[in-house]
Amino acid sequence: GQNIDQPTEMTATEGAIVQINCTYQTSGFNGLFWYQQHAGEAPTFLSYNVLDGLEEKGRFSSFLSRSKGYSYLLLKELQMKDSASYLCAVTANQAGTALIFGKGTTLSVSS
């Protein structure tokens, strides 16, 4: 079967660093996406990993280990506007280009 796991909720303070983990079990693997979703809005693309290693994009970085079925999203210098749900999604061979999403991690950033 297919399973994507991520923590339900996390809290952090402004200026801090937070790491959101995602573990996945799928038959085949094509790539892993991270999306940010503010309440009542559409998901917006953050990152895409297909090879092992770290991808850095400004304050956000994403890491992938295919052998461990593990990824994390690292957010640095947190700002209040980073309060949102962060969705981990995988594309797998049997699903083609369809995204298989986790339930999302709600991040609350306080001052």
Add this chain to the structure above:
Amino acid sequence: DAGVTQSPTHLIKTRGQQVTLRCSPKSGHDTVSWYQQALGQGPQFIFQYYEEEERQRGNFPDRFSGHQFPNYSSELNVNALLLGDSALYLCASSLLLPGNTIYFGEGSWLTVV
């Protein structure tokens, strides 16, 4: 360059009715997928269209059907609405090949009463 556009943004329907949601993909994209997102959950894949045909389908009943037009726009139809169909319906567009960024529209909020 317009992104993915969806209509309507909000609608209320009664149990047993039918609903049609519409999506225009991002310019240059040929593949449209539909997702259902219940409150507090991640989006669930409904189906995907490419070249006016349904390529893949998730675990949704036949009450959910769709269509893609020659201009790549798409419709999602849901028949015999149930209370449990209340959700945010998201349209995503991309190019077909894996690895291409998938962009989402703002979604259509459906409430079934």
